[in-house]
């Protein structure tokens with residue numbers, strides 16, 4: 261394993277490498293000392309995709325690479341665009357152009373202003389220098405590492421498949437597009453068919469269903485910045501987001517793994533093995 265302390269960990273293939281890369285941008289639990297937030301830590305931790313990196317941790321055994329963020333999502337969110345700055349949050353103004361999204365208006369842009377559907381994170385505004393430091397120390401090194409690995413695979417094999425791993429609350433919260441609705445077990449997102457071959461999305465959905473899980477495609481999660489950035493199917497760069505329903509593997513309040521954790525981890529390893537076969541077939545290289 262390689263790491264940049266507090267920022268990312270990379271688990272390299274332990275068998276012959278294939279061009280399959282997993283990343284878990286939201287499962288980090290190492291809270292930086294300067295992350296001074298008002299609500300209790302337990303509430304802030306609701307923003308995490310807790311355990312998602314660990315759930316996919318067997319993929320190096322099928323030739324894939326796994327990259328996990330170590331920093332918490334509520335501190336800075338790697339799955340947002342750098343322009344997704346909330347002007348409400350920066351006391352002394354942000355010097356660069358901003359392109360706020362709908363998420364920014366909800367207080368969950370690049371650096372979150374609120375957690376848990378509207379609870380303010382800070383007792384004061386942040387400074388532009390504080391935001392800049394989070395970008396330079398955490399966001400950019402995470403993106404650089406993921407880009408380096410994806411590009412190296414693409415160079416070596418002429419194609420790459422990337423799976424962006426997340427988890428979701430079992431029921432949409434008040435800010436969600438599906439507020440109050442119970443979700444499927446898995447939601448996979450390719451930004452309406454733009455970030456990977458449709459055949460790949462269909463293959464993944466089929467493998468998930470074959471294991472007895474329910475799956476939705478692009479509803480309510482289509483994928484955000486990371487798959488948008490890396491998914492260019494015409495260039496044989498395929499990027500797909502997978503969301504797991506948190507109640508499949510943990511108690512949503514305490515974040516403690518539940519009785520389903522081990523089975524889900526096994527099933528994710530099975531799914532990853534099938535993806536490995538798909539990728540190997542597509543690249544025409546037998547392993």
Ligand SMILES: [Zn+2]
Nearest residue numbers: 286309426427
């Ligand atoms: Zn996530």
